[in-house]
Amino acid sequence: MKVGIIGNYGHNNNGDEAILTGILHQLTVEVGIKKEDIVIFSNNPDNTKARYDIQSVPLLYKEGNVLASGLKTVKESHQVMKKLDLLIIGGGGLLMDMYKRDAPLYSVLGMTGRRAGCKVIIYGVGAGPITTRAGRFFIRRLTQAARSISVRDQDSKKLLQSIGVQKNIEVIGDPAFSVPALKKHEPSKKIKKVGVTAVPYFSTQYWPEPDVAKYEAYVDGMAASLDRLIVEKEVEVTFFSTKYPEDVQVTKDIQAKMTEKDRVTLIDDNLHPTDIVSISAEQDLIIGTRLHSLILSVVAQTPIIGIGYHHKVHDFMDVLNRSELGVKIDHVRKETTAVFDVFETIEQKWETVQDDFVTVSKRLKEEAKLGLKQIIK
Structure with a gap:
């Protein structure tokens, strides 16, 4: 199986990197997928490749204006996605419209993956805030493109249902809980x-x-x-x-x-x-x-x-x-x-x-x- 992972990776936000680390642990250790069969869509592909020794491509191609950037992103991403079997959107708080680019970007990439023949899944995400008409539109379109949806808490599930998402939504633990613990807390007599x-x-x-x-x-x-x-x-x-x-x-x-x-x-x-x-x-x-x-x-x-x-x-x-x-x-x-x-x-x-x-x-x-x-x- 060849797998693509899309999320807010490559920004030196180690919360997002924890999610990616957990997903990669699940894929390679729990499922047995080889690293060479995984590609990560990243804000900084060089950073991501250096961190994980896994192929990485741009999440967004920046051209002269928004339209040119969008067209370039769809074209280049489609070429990668048509070689994949599975496209994972997640995890993290991706389903929101607080930042203007997020809802349109992840929606377009999810729909591009579906057109490329991938099984698209929304995986262990958080939802909200979703306060704009455009945000609701793009997030609903992304969920329509997905084969299955899981979120990391009940409030995210309720929010998606409130904006009209009809598909079944599972609640799972945040993928970051799969990050390996090389050390664990030792009980103490007092808080020091x-x-x-x-x-x-x-x-x-x-x-x-x-x-x-x-x-x-x-x-x-x-x-x-x-x-x-x-x-x-x-x-x-x-x-x-x-x-x-x-x-x-x-x-x-x-x-x-x-x-x-x-x-x-x-x-x-x-x-x-x-x-x-x-x-x-x-x-x-x-x-x-x-x-x-x-x-x-x-x-x-x-x-x-x-x-x-x-x-x-x-x-x-x-x-x-x-x-x-x-x-x-x-x-x-x-x-x-x-x-x-x-x-x-x-x-x-x-x-x-x-x-x-x-x-x-x-x-x-x-x-x-x-x-x-x-x-x-």
Whole structure:
């Protein structure tokens, strides 16, 4: 079987790379497909080829204008796709219209795959936000082109049904749960080591519609929360990033605002997903904002506090059945105690919490394998 994989790969977003790593593990280890029979459609084919030693082609060919780019992309992608048996669209939060290119791009590529004779599947994706007429149109067209559809949470399923998707939609574990765990969290007597990931929330360098006041409020709130944990709970804080280098800058901004900045370690590296799992395994607790920093922590069986900057983080905490361990990002403020309060809740039943995360990690790894039937049938 020859397989193509389409997703938001090659952008040094190690959340997306974790998804790809998980899918590749499923294909090569669980299904037995050879690496030379896989091709990845990537934003940066050279980067992807170097990372995985797998053939990679452009996700989008950029010409002089949008129409020329679209025509070139369809023409070149069709030449690749007609040699494939299976085209996987996913995973990740692909079915949304927050960014203008996403819904049209993935829809056109899915329809191109179908015309090329591929079995097209939508695999372990997240959906939303979908707020525009154009977004709804393109996403429905993509689902019509697909042989089967799976999403990573119930809210994504409900959203797709609400915009008129008629096909059966399966709910599976995020493919990133198939990332191999070279290390796992070792139970501890108390919470001593705390890993932290951040996102440039409303940053002028990153966010589609920036808001300096919101960014500064988030940075100040995280700094104050971590200072209090260091002083009152005597924890050791380690920052690491899942999107490089954007997330490194926001962690540096948080550290700069901290009074206890000299008691913080900052890992300024572009980490592979397996490295993120290993770093997470070395911590007692992860306070994570990026979704896949939380997912990879659970892969490592490390307990988490989820900072909800996007509905997908709240959705994930619901998947864990631990919504009480989530904090809305707007509640992370210099004058609030939301993060500290959740920390104390975990601390009071620490042994039970650790046991629970071992159980949920195993469950979600098994649920991620549910999607294999889409591939092999």
